Amino acid sequence: MQVIIIGGGEVGTELASRISKEHDVVVIEKNNQLAQKINASMDVMVITGNGASVRILEKAGINEAKLLIAVTEIDEVNIIACMLAKNYGVLTTVARIRNTEYADGSQVLTNEQLGIDFIINPERVAAQEIAKMIRTPNVSEIEYYADGKVQVLGYYMDEDSPYVNKRIQNMGLPDDCIVCAIVRQSGEVIIPSGNDKVKPDDEIYFLGKKEVFDTPFLNSKKNHYPQTVVIAGGGRVGLQLAEFLENEGKKYIVKLVDVDKDRCEEISTYLSRTLVLQGDVTDIAFLKDEEIARANVFVAVTGDDEVNLLSTLLADHLGVKVTISEVIRPDYNIILNSIGIDRVVSPRLLTAAQIMKMIRKGDVISLTILKEDRVEVVELIVSEKASICNKKLEDVNLPRGILVAAIVRGDQIIIPSGYHKIHAGDRIILFYVTELSGEVDKYFSIEDSMVRSMGKALKKFIRRK
Amino acid sequence: MRLNVVSHMLGILLIFVGVFKIFPLVWSVYYKEQEVLVFLVCIIITVLAGYLLRGLGSYKEDINLKESFAFVTFGWILAAVFGSLPYYFSGVFISFADAFFEAMSGFTTTGATVIDDVEVLGYGILIWRSMTQWLGGMGIIALFVAVLPRLGGGSSQLFRAEIPGPVKEKIVPRIAGTAKILWGIYVFISLLQVILLRISGLSFFDSIAHTFTTVATGGFSTRSESIAAFNNPAAEIIIIFFMILVGINFSLYFSLYRKNIKSFFKDYEFRFYLGFLFVFSLIVSINLFFKEYYCIMESLRYGVFQVVAITTTTGFATDNFDMWHPLLRGIMLFLMFSGGSGGSTSGSIKQIRLLVLLKVSIREINKLVHPRAVLPVRLGNKMVNEGVVLNIVAFVLLYILIFIISSLLMTSFGLDLVSSFSAVAANLGNVGPGLNLVGPLETYSFLPSAGKILLSFLMLIGRLEIFTVMVVFLTLIPRSSSR
Numbered sequence: 001m002q003v004i005i006i007g008g009g010e011v012g013t014e015l016a017s018r019i020s021k022e023h024d025v026v027v028i029e030k031n032n033q034l035a036q037k038i039n040a041s042m043d044v045m046v047i048t049g050n051g052a053s054v055r056i057l058e059k060a061g062i063n064e065a066k067l068l069i070a071v072t073e074i075d076e077v078n079i080i081a082c083m084l085a086k087n088y089g090v091l092t093t094v095a096r097i098r099n100t101e102y103a104d105g106s107q108v109l110t111n112e113q114l115g116i117d118f119i120i121n122p123e124r125v126a127a128q129e130i131a132k133m134i135r136t137p138n139v140s141e142i143e144y145y146a147d148g149k150v151q152v153l154g155y156y157m158d159e160d161s162p163y164v165n166k167r168i169q170n171m172g173l174p175d176d177c178i179v180c181a182i183v184r185q186s187g188e189v190i191i192p193s194g195n196d197k198v199k200p201d202d203e204i205y206f207l208g209k210k211e212v213f214d215t216p217f218l219n220s221k222k223n224h225y226p227q228t229v230v231i232a233g234g235g236r237v238g239l240q241l242a243e244f245l246e247n248e249g250k251k252y253i254v255k256l257v258d259v260d261k262d263r264c265e266e267i268s269t270y271l272s273r274t275l276v277l278q279g280d281v282t283d284i285a286f287l288k289d290e291e292i293a294r295a296n297v298f299v300a301v302t303g304d305d306e307v308n309l310l311s312t313l314l315a316d317h318l319g320v321k322v323t324i325s326e327v328i329r330p331d332y333n334i335i336l337n338s339i340g341i342d343r344v345v346s347p348r349l350l351t352a353a354q355i356m357k358m359i360r361k362g363d364v365i366s367l368t369i370l371k372e373d374r375v376e377v378v379e380l381i382v383s384e385k386a387s388i389c390n391k392k393l394e395d396v397n398l399p400r401g402i403l404v405a406a407i408v409r410g411d412q413i414i415i416p417s418g419y420h421k422i423h424a425g426d427r428i429i430l431f432y433v434t435e436l437s438g439e440v441d442k443y444f445s446i447e448d449s450m451v452r453s454m455g456k457a458l459k460k461f462i463r464r465k
Numbered sequence: 466m467r468l469n470v471v472s473h474m475l476g477i478l479l480i481f482v483g484v485f486k487i488f489p490l491v492w493s494v495y496y497k498e499q500e501v502l503v504f505l506v507c508i509i510i511t512v513l514a515g516y517l518l519r520g521l522g523s524y525k526e527d528i529n530l531k532e533s534f535a536f537v538t539f540g541w542i543l544a545a546v547f548g549s550l551p552y553y554f555s556g557v558f559i560s561f562a563d564a565f566f567e568a569m570s571g572f573t574t575t576g577a578t579v580i581d582d583v584e585v586l587g588y589g590i591l592i593w594r595s596m597t598q599w600l601g602g603m604g605i606i607a608l609f610v611a612v613l614p615r616l617g618g619g620s621s622q623l624f625r626a627e628i629p630g631p632v633k634e635k636i637v638p639r640i641a642g643t644a645k646i647l648w649g650i651y652v653f654i655s656l657l658q659v660i661l662l663r664i665s666g667l668s669f670f671d672s673i674a675h676t677f678t679t680v681a682t683g684g685f686s687t688r689s690e691s692i693a694a695f696n697n698p699a700a701e702i703i704i705i706f707f708m709i710l711v712g713i714n715f716s717l718y719f720s721l722y723r724k725n726i727k728s729f730f731k732d733y734e735f736r737f738y739l740g741f742l743f744v745f746s747l748i749v750s751i752n753l754f755f756k757e758y759y760c761i762m763e764s765l766r767y768g769v770f771q772v773v774a775i776t777t778t779t780g781f782a783t784d785n786f787d788m789w790h791p792l793l794r795g796i797m798l799f800l801m802f803s804g805g806s807g808g809s810t811s812g813s814i815k816q817i818r819l820l821v822l823l824k825v826s827i828r829e830i831n832k833l834v835h836p837r838a839v840l841p842v843r844l845g846n847k848m849v850n851e852g853v854v855l856n857i858v859a860f861v862l863l864y865i866l867i868f869i870i871s872s873l874l875m876t877s878f879g880l881d882l883v884s885s886f887s888a889v890a891a892n893l894g895n896v897g898p899g900l901n902l903v904g905p906l907e908t909y910s911f912l913p914s915a916g917k918i919l920l921s922f923l924m925l926i927g928r929l930e931i932f933t934v935m936v937v938f939l940t941l942i943p944r945s946s947s948r
Contacts, residue, residue, distance in 0.1 A: 002638065024638035032850070043621055045638040 002026065002065045004090075006051030006081050007072035008034045010328060011096065011122060014352045015069060020044045026060040030072075052080040062088045069355060071096040071120075079114050086115030094118045094355055098236060120354055122347035126301070127240035129345050130324055134229060134245070134252070134297050137322045140203055140343070143368055144210070145379045145429050146408045151210045152180070152377065154370070159200040169194035176415050177208030180405045180431045181375055187336070189374045189433050191403045205370070207405045207429070209413055225251045228295040230320075232281040232311050233302030234258030234267045237326060237347070241299065242267075242274045255290070257281050259302075281311040293318040300325040301345075305332055312341055365427070369434075376434050377405075380444060384424035388443045394418030399439055402432040466531045466941060469522035471539065476519025478540045478609055482547050483511030488596055489551070492670075493589030500555050500589040507550040514547065531941055533622040537606050538937040541925055544605055545569040548597050555590055562914035569921040571597030572605070573928035574812060576684025576780040576897030579910040579917065583689050588670060591687050595677035601928065602681025602711075602810040603651045604628065611644035626933040630807020630815055631857050636716045650718045651810070655680045658707045665699040679704050680711050682811040684780030684897040691782040691905065698766060701783055705773050712738065712777040712805025733845035734806050734817045741816060745800065746772045749793060756790045775800040778812040780897025780905075787904030794900055801890040801899075802864075812895025812927050814864055818857045821849055825858065863931050868893060871923055878916045892920045893927040 001023045005012050008029030016027050016038060025044040028051040029035040039046040049056035051072060062068070068085040070078035070093070078095040079102070085093050095116045102114075111119065133140070141154030157164055163171050168179050182190040183203040190196055198204060206213075229245060229252050231238045238256060245252040254274040258264050261278050268276040279286040281300070292298065298315035300308040305328050312325040324343040327333065336344060353369040368377040382389060388396050393404060393416055407414040408427040414420060422428060432440050490504040528536070549561070549568035558564045563579045570577045571594055580586070586594075600608070606627040610620045621640040625633045635643045655676050662672035671687055678685045688694035692701060713735055721729045729735070750768030758764045767784040774781040775797055786797055804813030821842060828840045842849040868889055875885035880902060887899030888909070898905040909917065926934045 020638075024642070026638050039621070043638075043640050045635045 001067065002061055003067045003069070004028065004057070004060050004062060004065045004085075006068070006070040006078070007096075008038050008046070009071065009073065010348045011071045011351045012069075013038060014348050015071070015355055016044050017042050018352060018356060026065075028056055028060055050077070052077045052084070054084060057081070057084055057088070062090065066091045067094070068092070069094045071351075075099050075102060079116065083115040092117050094120060096120050096122065096351070098123060100124070118355075120351050122351040123236035124240055125350045125354065126237045126326060126345050126347040127244060129350060130237070130241050130299055130301070130326075131244040133324055133343060133345075134227075134299075134322075135248075137297070141205070141370060143377065145366070145377075146406070146413065146427060149210055149408070149413055150406050150429060151208060151213050152405075153206045153213060155204050155206065157198060157200055157202045157204055161200075163198050163204075164200050165197060167195055167197050168192055171198070173206075174208070174212050176413070177206055177212045178405065178415055179204055180207045180403055181205040181370070183371050183374070187334075187338070187374075189371065191401050191431055191433060193400075203371070205375075205431070207431075208415070226253050227251065227297060228253045228255065229297045229299065230292055230295040230315070231256045232298070232300045232308070233326075234260075234263050234276070235301060235303045237301040237303075238299075239267055239270060241301065242271050246271065246273050255295070257290075282307060282314065284314065287314060287318060293320065295320050297322045297324065299323075302326075303328070305329055309336075309339070309341065313339065316340065374434055376432055376437060378430045378432075378440070380428060380430070382422055382424055382426045382428055382444065386424075386444050388422055389424050390421055392418065393420055393422070396443070398443065399436060401436045402430065402440060402443070405429045405431050466529075466535060467525070470525045470528055471522065471532050471536050472518050473522030473524055474528075474536050474609075475540055475543055476515045476517065476522065478605065479515030479518060479543060479547060480512050481515075481605070481609065481612075482544050483508050483515055485596065485600060486511065486551065486593065489589040489593035492592045493587065496588045498587040498589055500551070500587050503551055503555045504589060504593075506554060507547075510550060511547045528622070530622055531936075534626055534933055534936045535941055537623060537626040537929065538925075538934050540606060540609075541572060541929065544601075545572050545921070545925075548572060548593075551590060551593050555587070557586065557590060560914060562917045563910070566909065566917040566921050567594070568597060569924050570892075570897070571595075571683070571685065572601035573895050573924040574598050574601050574678075574681045574683040574778070574810065575892055575895040575924045575927075576678065577892055577903075577920065577924075578685065578897075578908050579912075581689075581908055581910055583687060592670070592674055592677075594685050595674040595683070595687075598681040598683030598685055599655070599677035600681075602683060603648055607644045608648060610641055611648050627929060628808065629812070629928075629930055630714070630809075631818060631821070631853055631860070632807060634716065636719045646719055647715050650715050650722075651680065654707065654710060658703065661703045662700055665703055666697055667695065667700055671695075675700075675704065676707075679707050679779065679781075680810065682708065682711055682777045682779045682805065682809075682895070684774070684778075686781065689906075692770075693783045701766065701770055704781065705770055708773050708777045708779050708781075709739075709742065712809050712811045714806040714808035715810075716808055731845065733847070734820060737820050738806050738816045741803065742773060742776060745776065745796065749796060752790060752793055756793075771797070772800065775896060776803050777805045777809075778894055778896045780891070782898060782905035785904065785906050787900050787906070798887055798890060798900060801887070801894045801896045804894060814861060814894070817844075818861060820844065821854060821857050822861055824849075825854055860931060863935070864893070867923070867926065867931070871919065874919060875916065878913055880912075888920065889923060893923045895924060895927045 003019050003023050004026045005016050006028045008027050012027065016025050019025050020042055027038055027044050027046045028049060029038065029046060030050055032048055035046045035048045047056060047060050051070060062085060068082065068090045070081040072078055075097045078097060082093040082095045093116055097119050098121055138156045139153060140156060143152040179192055182192050182196060185201045231242055231254065234256055242254050242256050245254050255277060256267060256274050257277045257279050258267065259280050264276050264278045277290060292315060298312065298320040300312045302308055308325045312323045316323050324345060325341055327344050327346050328348060349369065356367055365379040370377060404416055406429040407416050407420065407422060430440060486504055486508045490501065493500045493504055545565060545568045548571065549564035552558055552567050553561055553564040557580065566579050604627045606623050610624050624640050624644060636646060637643050658676040658679060659672050662676060663669060674687045686692060692704060717729050717732055717735060746769045749772050750764045753764035753768045754761060770783045771786050802814055803819060804815045805811030807815045807817040824842045828842060831840060832838060842854055871889045872885045875888055876882065883900050884902040887901065888903045891897055891899040903909055
């Protein structure tokens with residue numbers, strides 16, 4: 001499948017490198033330097049030029065393309081590119097549109113008229129994600145699978161939780177609920193067996209039937225309202241987050257800090273109840289003056305990774321309970337855990353994850369990326385050619401790090417153990433650490449064509465030592 | 466630089482080279498030659514060495530820039546070393562330097578030979594000699610990239626390190642796809658030529674051998690007198706046509722295949738290339754008419770063939786141009802510096818570089834008159850990036866510098882000036898025959914071993930377009946030894 005990506009910025013690059021593993025990708029980027037950088041780092045075709053130009057789009061092979069993703073900085077370019085693409089017969093178009101006026105449903109032109117199938121707005125998604133974290137600080141993630149019948153819940157363990165320091169088999173979890181991943185504070189990801197212990201400050205992923213989670217067995221602490229939330233950075237994310245929190249009524253006292261005076265003035269016209277402060281969030285004296293230490297939540301969304309991380313660390317040091325920071329460059333992920341930052345939001349990854357959900361091929365229904373790309377959850381229909389078919393799970397010897405978390409057979413939901421068998425046509429939900437995605441293909445995917453199996457044989461031949 | 470990663474890939478490449486030796490083996494078996502054993506031994510040695518190297522290293526998808534440069538350079542050297550085994554073992558040469566020269570001349574599509582009498586050689590050896598050129602023409606690394614599954618971003622670096630020409634654009638999103646298409650076009654052109662040559666009256670064996678060396682712009686022949694030995698005008702016309710064809714940027718054929726005929730004929734370099742050939746063919750033919758043959762048909766026949774053969778760096782000869790008028794000899798020497806289009810199988814500086822250099826020079830003159838004018842270098846309606854312009858200037862400068870230094874080194878072996886200059890120009894440009902002592906009817910066999918090694922090295926530099934080899938020998942090797 002040919003995929004055209006317009007815009008080689010952060011999101012565009014991330015997507016190109018992911019999609020190019022399976023599909024043919026053409027990237028259109030205006031900036032010559034960026035274009036060269038992409039060209040050197042991955043196997044995609046890069047065309048330097050304007051993505052809204054017919055000539056460039058034709059050069060990129062728009063006649064054969066099935067998917068077009070427009071993620072330039074400029075909304076209008078993205079819209080025009082999608083409009084053109086639809087007229088060329090591109091099946092699916094995705095556009096990043098930040099200006100909510102274009103996307104909030106009240107617009108004069110419908111999405112159909114604009115030729116856009118999916119609108120993504122990374123900053124809005126990030127703001128929503130952060131708002132979710134503030135509302136339920138212990139819950140890191142909620143995802144639904146099997147048409148909402150199965151729920152996955154990520155949860156930060158407190159020290160006073162009854163589950164802490166117990167082995168999973170002794171936790172006494174309700175029926176139809178399992179622990180499918182543990183993320184240690186050190187950043188290590190474990191797809192656990194019954195013997196693994198839960199430690200304080202672990203992030204635990206539970207999976208179970210939806211009804212199980214309706215009765216709160218995790219007895220998470222209730223927030224004491226009103227809560228004070230300090231938002232560092234008045235960019236798109238910060239502003240939208242403040243708006244979300246204001247809409248919650250009197251539950252939150254929001255303070256928004258931005259370093260730029262003009263921006264502060266602009267923001268203050270949009271926000272009615274938020275206290276807008278002009279100041280530098282990395283300035284200790286300022287933080288102390290404004291009694292940041294007494295805040296319940298500190299959110300760093302300045303758009304500058306260094307400032308975000310530094311201010312989060314400062315706030316943490318001053319005693320703020322919950323700190324959340326935005327990380328733009330995923331390169332920093334490797335050090336986050338070692339410096340003690342655990343709650344992280346990355347707009348770029350969120351967007352990439354959203355789009356990757358759309359383009360998964362064939363039998364894969366959905367793919368979710370968790371924990372900054374360290375864990376993936378995939379929901380797929382098992383093909384009859386898959387090697388795992390009709391065998392007992394304990395006989396398949398799946399590598400540690402891959403977990404069949406649930407089998408959906410008709411209306412029935414099975415949380416499997418070793419003696420269960422997977423049949424062709426089953427929907428299964430798989431948890432695995434990202435490095436093992438190749439292995440997952442091996443066990444669950446279909447080798448349909450001669451060419452592909454030959455390619456695999458060749459690959460095997462090379463890899464063998 | 467991770468040596469084990471490079472070694473692993475080199476191993477796979479060697480296995481490739483070993484497998485390709487099955488083709489000459491088949492010919493030897495068919496003609497019941499004694500070289501059957503030689504080829505069998507060579508195949509075993511090459512494949513074993515390949516397995517050994519592969520086993521020493523490990524597979525990594527993310528090869529970096531340095532590794533790809535090292536792999537390409539050493540890949541070519543190793544291919545030549547193991548490609549020379551059949552010559553050495555079958556007793557064609559006593560000295561290994563000779564065998565290496567012949568093999569390198571093959572893979573780099575130079576076509577310079579150290580075999581005094583080609584006609585006594587067996588079919589197997591001859592077809593292997595031609596085949597090395599065919600493999601090297603489109604590029605062994607390109608084949609490697611085309612056949613092997615994805616190497617990630619690294620494969621495009623490999624590809625760029627080998628494909629000739631200053632601008633290296635992919636024609637489809639994947640580098641493996643691009644390499645496959647280029648090889649596909651190459652094989653298609655080859656098949657076409659084999660059929661046409663066969664029809665023109667050459668034997669099946671000669672058709673294949675000469676097709677291999679034509680489409681690669683190589684220039685090895687199965688006869689000592691080169692194409693002149695056949696005295697077959699039809700075959701000459703076919704060869705002229707195909708030499709011109711493979712001197713064109715191969716990506717243009719792809720746009721032709723995509724029914725984009727306009728962009729084919731609109732291509733600026735393509736037009737310049739045809740014009741260049743036309744003008745020089747005319748000049749040479751007119752001169753031949755007045756000074757040598759006094760017959761229009763003869764003059765055209767020899768003039769056009771020789772201009773095309775030298776410009777595309779093939780190096781075939783239908784006439785001993787070394788005996789021509791000094792002006793014509795001078796033109797031949799100059800033509801050795803031109804080469805075909807970028808992205809073709811020809812060697813030397815390439816038309817596009819000459820063109821850009823010409824335009825830059827004119828621009829600099831214009832700038833003196835209009836100091837504040839903004840004057841981009843244009844090819845047709847396409848702008849040439851300033852970075853590319855600088856790269857081209859540096860390339861040509863290095864090319865000339867290497868030419869001068871090597872020529873001086875050649876004179877140190879006792880060669881006269883004309884022989885030294887033309888030998889270096891012909892080998893650096895992957896042409897083959899030079900003038901005087903190394904003229905089209907002579908060979909390089911009289912040179913001392915050191916001279917042969919020097920020329921082999923020049924062929925490699927010329928084929929990989931200087932930078933790739935220079936990176937390895939000027940930066941990677943000194944550094945890896947000190948750090």
